[in-house]
Amino acid sequence: MRIVEEIGRMQEEMTAWRRHLHAHPELAYEEVETARFVAEKLRSFGVDEVHEGIAKTGVVGVLRGRGPGPSIGLRADMDALPIEERTNKPWSSKVPGKMHACGHDGHTTMLLGAARHLARSRSFSGTLYLIFQPAEEGFAGARAMIEEGLFERFPMERVFGLHNWPDLPAGEFGMRVGPAMAAADRFTILLEGLGCHGAMPHQGRDPIVAAAALVQGLQSIVSREVDPIDNAVISVTRIAAGDAYNVVPDRAELWGTVRTYKPETRDAIERRLREVTDGIAAAYRTTASVRYERGYPATVNSAEEVSLSAAVAAELVGPSKVHSDHPPCMGAEDFAFMLERKPGSYVWMGQGGGAEGRVCHSPFYDFNDEVLALGASYWVRLVEHLAPPPSAGQR
Numbered sequence: 001m002r003i004v005e006e007i008g009r010m011q012e013e014m015t016a017w018r019r020h021l022h023a024h025p026e027l028a029y030e031e032v033e034t035a036r037f038v039a040e041k042l043r044s045f046g047v048d049e050v051h052e053g054i055a056k057t058g059v060v061g062v063l064r065g066r067g068p069g070p071s072i073g074l075r076a077d078m079d080a081l082p083i084e085e086r087t088n089k090p091w092s093s094k095v096p097g098k099m100h101a102c103g104h105d106g107h108t109t110m111l112l113g114a115a116r117h118l119a120r121s122r123s124f125s126g127t128l129y130l131i132f133q134p135a136e137e138g139f140a141g142a143r144a145m146i147e148e149g150l151f152e153r154f155p156m157e158r159v160f161g162l163h164n165w166p167d168l169p170a171g172e173f174g175m176r177v178g179p180a181m182a183a184a185d186r187f188t189i190l191l192e193g194l195g196c197h198g199a200m201p202h203q204g205r206d207p208i209v210a211a212a213a214l215v216q217g218l219q220s221i222v223s224r225e226v227d228p229i230d231n232a233v234i235s236v237t238r239i240a241a242g243d244a245y246n247v248v249p250d251r252a253e254l255w256g257t258v259r260t261y262k263p264e265t266r267d268a269i270e271r272r273l274r275e276v277t278d279g280i281a282a283a284y285r286t287t288a289s290v291r292y293e294r295g296y297p298a299t300v301n302s303a304e305e306v307s308l309s310a311a312v313a314a315e316l317v318g319p320s321k322v323h324s325d326h327p328p329c330m331g332a333e334d335f336a337f338m339l340e341r342k343p344g345s346y347v348w349m350g351q352g353g354g355a356e357g358r359v360c361h362s363p364f365y366d367f368n369d370e371v372l373a374l375g376a377s378y379w380v381r382l383v384e385h386l387a388p389p390p391s392a393g394q395r
C-alpha cells in the first residue's frame with residue numbers, strides 16, 4: 001500500500017481524533033461539539049478560511065493552493081445515529097442511545113487528516129473546499145447546505161465523497177459510473193371503510209381485507225411493470241388497524257418505502273402506487289388517501305470523476321483491489337443532492353467486518369482505524385491529480 005508518508009506518521013493522532021469523536025456522538029443538526037472540534041482543528045492547521053454555522057452545524061474550510069487552478073469540493077459527514085452502542089470498546093459512546101454506527105467519525109477524521117497535510121504541503125493549485133456536513137442520516141444536511149448557498153458561496157466545479165464499506169476488505173475500493181445508491185421515498189396510505197361487528201362483516205366495509213389486497217397489489221408494480229433489468233423495491237413496512245377481536249375497524253394505515261435508481265422509474269412507481277391504491281380501495285368499497293414523500297434522490301456518479309477516483313485508488317492499493325464496476329446499493333445517501341448539481345464521484349472504501357455482522361447501522365459496528373491513513377491519502381492524491389501545483393519553471 002502506498003499511503004502518503006506524512007499521513008502515515010499521523011496514524012496515532014488521527015486514531016485519537018476518531019475515537020474522541022466516536023465517544024461523543026451527536027445526532028442530525030446537533031453536531032455542535034463535533035463542528036467546533038472540526039473548526040478548531042482546521043484553524044490550527046492553517047486552513048485559510050473556516051466558515052461555521054452553514055445549515056446549523058455545517059463547516060466549510062477553504063484552502064488555497066499554489067497559483068490558479070480548479071476548484072474542488074471534498075465532503076465528509078459528521079452525524080451519528082440513535083442507536084445504543086454494544087461494542088464495549090474503551091472509546092464506546094458516552095451518550096446513551098447515540099452512536100457513530102455508520103463511520104461518520106472516521107469520514108470526518110480522514111478529511112481532517114487530508115486538510116492538515118494539504119495545508120502544510122500546498123501540493124496543489126486552485127481552491128479546495130473542505131465540506132463537513134451535518135445530518136446525513138435521513139435529514140438531508142447536504143440539501144440544507146446547498147439551500148444555504150454552499151455552491152454560490154464556495155463555487156466549486158466538482159464534488160467528491162467517500163464512505164467506508166464493511167462488505168469490502170480493508171485496503172480495497174469500490175465505485176461505479178451512474179447510479180450507485182438508490183432514491184429513497186416513503187408513503188403513508190390511509191384506507192377508510194366502515195366499522196362493524198366482527199361477526200356481521202356485511203354491515204360494514206372492511207379496511208383490513210382491503211389492506212391485505214393492497215399489499216399484494218403493490219408488489220405487482222415492481223414484478224410486472226418495472227423492467228426486470230432495472231431495479232426497484234416497494235416494501236410495506238407497517239400496517240396498523242383495529243383494537244379488538246370482535247370489531248371490524250373503520251380504518252387501516254400502511255407505511256412503506258420505495259427505492260429506485262432512475263428518475264423515470266421513480267415517477268412511474270409514484271403514479272402507479274396511487275392508481276393501484278385507488279383501484280383496490282374502490283374494489284373493496286373503501287376510500288384511500290396516499291401521502292407520497294420524496295426523500296433522497298439516487299446518488300449518480302459521473303464517468304470522468306469515477307475513472308479519476310479509480311486511478312487514484314489504484315495508485316494507492318494496486319489495480320486488483322479497485323472495483324470500478326462495483327454493484328450498486330439500494331441504500332440511500334444524501335451526497336446525492338450535491339451530485340445532482342455538480343459532477344463528481346462517491347466511492348466506497350473497504351474496511352472489513354461485514355461478514356461478521358459489523359455492518360453500518362449495527363450496534364456492534366465500529367470504524368476501522370487501520371484505514372484512516374489510506375482514506376486521508378486518497379483525498380490528498382485525488383487533489384494532487386486533479387489540481388497539480390504549477391511546476392517550478394512556471395512559478
Ligand code: NI
Nearest residue numbers: 102103104163
Ligand atoms: Ni453513512
